[in-house]
Amino acid sequence: MELIHYLTTLLLLVLPATAQFQFFEHMFGGQQQQQAQPQNAGSDSAWYQQQYEAAHCDKYLCPHTLSCVHFAHHCPCAFPAVEDKVEFGDGSMVCVSKGGWAEGETARKIELARKGLL
Template sequence: MQLLTLLTPLLLLILPASAQFQFFEQMFNGQQGGQQQPQNMGSDSAWYQQQYENAHCDKYLCPHTLSCVHFAHHCPCAFPAVEDKVEFGDGSMACVSKGGWAEGEASRKIELARKGLL
């Protein structure tokens, strides 16, 4: 009984300290183990070239999205939320940043530039 009386205060000091250290260990070390930190992509084009070479397409492979379409002007824009697709009469297309407040303003400016008016 006397041993239990001596150990009780000691346990009351050790258990909270142990729990506190576990909390800090999880807070600082647990983030590294549980979540992968994103890594920067390389500055060369090797990754993209590998993806391009491994893409299978029996029609036209869009170079900027790696989509397989029938014709080059059918390629989608990579970021349609912020890009407008402009198709040219020669069967080509371009994706340009959306401009201004009006729908299709980027396309209108490109057409004006093609006519020499801008």
């Protein structure tokens, strides 16, 4: 009889502790579960196409930044810290990587290339 009393007491002490540890294990995701790793962007253009099609613009939607502007040559560069914007006389523009040259040097070199001098 004393053994049954001892086992009952032991069981009453162990069960709540086990339940408590299971609660914390579920709450914090268990010890075996690892942190979720970010996934690489897809290698196709489906995400971009969805964003482009979902963008609302009643003027001109810039293809590189999805900005809504009045005219194509008003589009901003996607990375202005490392790109220079060059506007052409025909209303178009291009963003070109800065080459470490002096201010305006990129536009001058593009104009020389357009004229076949570079």
